[in-house]
Amino acid sequence: MAITAGFRDGTTGYSAATFAAFYERLFENGVSTDASGNPTLKVTMDGSAVKVAPGAAYTKGFWLKSDSIITLTPTKPGTGSMIYRVIARVDVSGTGSADTITLKQGTASAPPDLVTTGSTYELSLAKVTITSAGAITVVDERVNQTVCGLLRPKNLAGMTEMLESMQAQFDAMYSSMQSQEGVRKIYIQETAPTDAVEGSIWI
Incomplete structure (x- = not known):
């Protein structure tokens, strides 16, 4: 060898x-x-x-x-x-x-x-x-x-899989946080949120 x-x-x-x-x-x-x-x-x-x-x-x-x-x-x-x-x-x-x-x-x-x-x-x-x-x-x-x-670059398939996995983990975390009560959230909507706690973000 x-x-x-x-x-x-x-x-x-x-x-x-x-x-x-x-x-x-x-x-x-x-x-x-x-x-x-x-x-x-x-x-x-x-x-x-x-x-x-x-x-x-x-x-x-x-x-x-x-x-x-x-x-x-x-x-x-x-x-x-x-x-x-x-x-x-x-x-x-x-x-x-x-x-x-x-x-x-x-x-x-x-x-x-x-x-x-x-x-x-x-x-x-x-x-x-x-x-x-x-x-x-x-x-x-x-x-x-x-x-x-x-x-x-070679091996782009592996990189794509890694990025997709990271995106899936972020989406799951974001969805979990958005469903909780009393925590800061991110609101993406035209009207002002009515139940937002201090520190939330309205886009």
Whole structure:
């Protein structure tokens, strides 16, 4: 049995993989949100191209950041239509030089599969369809947790259960206090309470 621990003071430095393993245990893969809570890396149509707004993506404890608009141009098919995905690709084994936001081509009937094994991990920001006439449609996929999702803490289910339990206990205590005679109460009503004791609150 092997036990590892961190982080500790000492002469030995920690690798990128160690930090990534730490953060992977804390956060789900996905794109970041801005100060208003909106997902970043939004993909929009711009004539015969698509543009990707600035933002960041997090995968397997590693992150990729774009601080400017990225313009990508899908190739028109000879006939019919072609489906692409705008992806954020992270090479978790490299130095970051292979990390990119790019177009990935699928087929006329289906978007491309995403690589989520080995050293490469891909998130889909949007699905882009282009016809032989050059018409483009964009379907946002950032909030789709199957192919992307938002950066968020793991184990939210446990936290939700805890908060619901605390709320239930408060509601029970409040209801019990409100049913007792001769104690200070909180009145939420339009008219002044007639049986309030000193110290009660009328809202």
